[in-house]
Amino acid sequence: MFEVITQTQPDDYQSLEILKDAYQKIGKPEESLRVSRRLSEAYFNVGSYTLAMQECEVILLKEANAPEILAMLGEIESRLQAAGHSLVETGAKVGLVAVSHANGHGSSNGSAEGGLIDSKRHAHLQERGxxxxxxxxxxxxxxxxxxxxxxxxxxxxxxxxxxxxxxxxxxxxxxxxxxxxxxxxxxxxxxxxxxxxxxxxxxxxxxxxxxxxxxxxxxxxxxxxxxxxxxxxxxxxxxxxxxxxxxxxxxxxxxxxxxxxxxxxxxxxxxxxxxxxxxxxx
The missing domain is CATH 3.30.300.160 (Type II secretion system, protein E, N-terminal domain)
Incomplete structure (x- = not known):
């Protein structure tokens, strides 16, 4: 059903998210990755650049040299900079997870059982759904x-x-x-x-x-x-x-x-x- 919806409404990112998760759950990673590409484009088309960037990074973990995804990341960076936004220090790099540190010296405080990633990087959250x-x-x-x-x-x-x-x-x-x-x-x-x-x-x-x-x-x-x-x-x-x-x-x-x-x-x-x-x- 969601395949049909996304064919007629290619920027319906809600349906694409559900479709992506469904393919993951039934063990079809190739289909999930295909939908992930469409999801990144949908986010990009509606102007949700941070979410598009995050989706691109997921794709690049599987296909590190995907030219269209790298091009999209470059375009996102240009648009964000043009709009006066500062990108997070490693935001356009792939798979760099920064663990939250309480002491400010780069060592883990150990209190969150390794659970927290730097929360200061949270995206613009005006869109609440x-x-x-x-x-x-x-x-x-x-x-x-x-x-x-x-x-x-x-x-x-x-x-x-x-x-x-x-x-x-x-x-x-x-x-x-x-x-x-x-x-x-x-x-x-x-x-x-x-x-x-x-x-x-x-x-x-x-x-x-x-x-x-x-x-x-x-x-x-x-x-x-x-x-x-x-x-x-x-x-x-x-x-x-x-x-x-x-x-x-x-x-x-x-x-x-x-x-x-x-x-x-x-x-x-x-x-x-x-x-x-x-x-x-x-």
Whole structure:
């Protein structure tokens, strides 16, 4: 299905992401790499240059001399520099992972079990995926368009200038409020669409140490809850699977395999309030 969608909508990076992950899961690395090339082009075409760069670097790990990918990286660098952005020191190089150091002298502090990569390199995260989520809710006829538009406007306003330990707002939460049946229907459709597993986070004993492995701007600011760690795999709950920029930033911030789960927005908010000892919302 997603092959058909991406053929008619080549810049639909959400569908390309799902298609890429699907090929990885069924053991078709060649197909996954093919889709990864298309995904880098889609990111580039919509102006998400940092995400395009990250995708190019993944490709170059497999095909170090791919000329079109190297050319794209050069073009990305030129455009970012022209726009006045400073590239990270090794951003256009392949596979250079910088472990976070607390002492400032280049030695590991050992406290994060090797898990954190330099979080100061996180990409521009203005794009939160709420527009895509809103479009999905309307297309699936889960909510009236005017209701979704009003919820989106409110959510965008609340999330516009988050700082410190300010807790982000969820579009799903704003639209559904206390209508649990509608929320359940929306979550069910999202699970079918994304193939994310569901986690009843409200009943889960979240390990605070695991949850704090991500910086605040990705937990509180994106409503992401790392809730368990098994070997080299970290499990993270979210309530908006369309937040591609946020998920990419998580992957760049952690030297672990990330498995994503869907959870109820109120359960995520409650978990974060407990983890960070924040006051409950009225």
């Amino acid at each position: 709420d527009d895509q989520l809103a479009k999905f809710l309307v297309m699936q006829q889960l909510f009236p368009e005017d209701e979704v538009a009003a919820g989106l406007e409110t959510t965008n306003h609340l999330n516009k200038d988050l700082t410190g330990q300010a807790l982000a707002s969820s579009l799903l939460d704003k639209i559904c409020r206390v209508e649990t049946d509608k929320l359940d229907a929306a979550l069910s459709q999202l699970i079918d669409r994304t193939k994310f597993a569901y986690v009843p986070l409200e009943y889960y004993d979240v390990d605070r140490q695991v949850a704090r492995m991500l910086p605040d701007h990705l937990t509180l600011g994106r409503l992401f809850v790392p809730f368990d760690l098994v070997s080299r795999t970290i499990m993270i709950a979210c309530c908006n699977p369309f937040d591609a920029a946020g998920r990419e930033a998580v992957q760049q911030s952690l030297d672990y395999t990330v498995t994503w789960y869907l959870a109820r927005p109120d359960a995520i908010v409650k978990a974060l309030q407990d983890i960070y000892r924040l006051e409950s919302r009225a």
